[in-house]
Amino acid sequence: MTTLKDISIRTNVSTSTISRVINHDQTLSISEAKRLEILSTVEKLGYVSPKQRKAKQVGTSYDPSDESAHPLELVMVNFLDPVREISDPYFTSIRVGIENACFKNKIAVRTIRRDLIEKSAQLLSKPQAVIAVGHFTQQEIDLLYQFNQNLIFVDSNPLGIKTDSVLFDRYAAARELVNLIIASGTKYPAFIGNDESRLHVFRQLMKEHNLYHDEHCVVSKEFCIESGYKAMSQILDTDHQPDVVFAATDMVAMGAYRAIYERGLGIPTDIKVLGMNDISTSAHMNPSLSTMRLYPMEMGETAVELFLELIHGRKVKKMVHLGYDFIQRESF
Template identity: 55%
Template sequence: MTTVKDIAQKTGTSSSTVSRVLNNDPSLSLTKQKRLLIKKVADELDYRSPRQRKQESQKEDHAIAARTHFKLASDTTLNLVVVHSLSPTEELNDPYFTSIRIGIENRCHHFNISLRNTFSSHLKANKYFLQHAQAVICVGHFSPQDIDNIYQQNRQLIFIDSNPLAQKSDSVLFDRKAAATELVSNIINSGAKRPAFIGNDEDRLHVFRNLTQENNIYHPELCKVSQLFCIESGYNAMSELLDQNQWPDVVFAATDIIAIGVYRAIQEREIEIPKEIKVISMNDIPTAQHLNPSLTTMRLFATEMGESAVDLFLELVAGRQYKKSVLLGYEMIWRESFPIESVLH
């Protein structure tokens, strides 16, 4: 970085004289030729005054930047479409996906990104916007037909919570198998003899089934599989389990929303949690800590998943040529429904 002293040495003047010339001090007594020489040398050495450096630094700070080395100029026009797999009503009833939306919208607002939300049921009506967006974020799990439809309209896709196109698209995920393995291991270590699972047919069920079979505590009648992640499905499944001659001693509810239904069914029959049946779940939605008893659950970082997807979008617009997957972590949150002491005995 060129300093006033460098210019003074080149022009045979003092640093104070150079400073006064560059600040256009009218009271300075100096020949016109000397003034021109100082300014010429300053230009040749690409001198920047402290004020200029500060202004340039502020301009750089205002440049749009993802959380990587990819950057965009601040005047870049940004146009993003987000497709949600759930209907508006389904999304509102699931805080996990609501949190993902909040993460997307907050990050878009921060960077002044033009955002259009739509749903898988409205793909045909939004064909024009899909085609002209710089990228499309797809939230949730889509049918093969919907995936193909979106891909035909726009090849710059970023999936959240699924990765159906593998290396053909970007994705933001958490490791379902690893998270489920840790959770089910806690169930096994608690000494459970009749663990139950309530959820749909995916990695969480597969991990539960495999690990409980390996430990000789698998009971097929205690696995309740549904296509829905909702309070009602949790309530109905738990009611069926309680109609059996032998109750489960632990219930793994695939999501906190399902767990709310499980609680309702258990408490309607005046069964005590966790004394008679323990309950453990995934997501850590805000309601989880306020249930009675508070719900032990695996925290997933849904808002951050939405933010990370927008960061991937910014990288794509900035010129990233390769596909990229972001894998977020998870954290066990121990509360009253399945106390940590259960696995430490």
């Protein structure tokens, strides 16, 4: 059985620091590269924490023949595979929130990947509810609803009032950040991110204020450091240097930092940078990153609260919006 000491030997990091990374301690000061190395090693070695071992035992410690025993159980479907999730603190935190809440409430939880949905009809139809984390294709959504109508989506709401969902208002959060950029007196604002609400809000508001420059708006497929670096490098090769960059996530912002510094430019003296998520390393970047703080762990916990309401007889579907807070630091 893998221990924290085994991970410590592989990563050359103390066991106490490894434990804080695994438990997503927001006060821990550690580089993003080292944090990802630790999480990757945890995944490769198959480390299971004492809490996780106890949680698994919850689902196996009862006698199925006992008519009086009605264990709580749910299935979590994650749209990211373990390797991709390791590099995405937002969705990692959602999963941890779900697992922690399940452990606290003695709920047996089993996780399956999206590529196994079609083959998992029996597994998905058995539990009292299914929590679907992330964004799925229409075919996957239809299958999930076919197998189990007690669906709880986290970070998406593809079926509207037919299922429960837990979200934050992406449009409102993006609008607040873009309005801050406009109010700062920007002349050449830039955006790096995916083709979704943050991009749409940026384009709409910048066009309304005659500030939109298509060459300064780069759409990437991945929310990662490398995509942020490539997109920022592309923007810096245009005729006009941007004065503010809205990075759709803090990971993207980290890549933008690197590209900006490689050109000999300063933050925020030459280019201001804004992110979204407020991951643990954002406060320790140089300079510290101004960002919109989201609450992914609480989103996961809320999904489990909705599950408990469902099994206690709630009939009306719920869509829960969690809040967000702008954290102003040195980069803006």
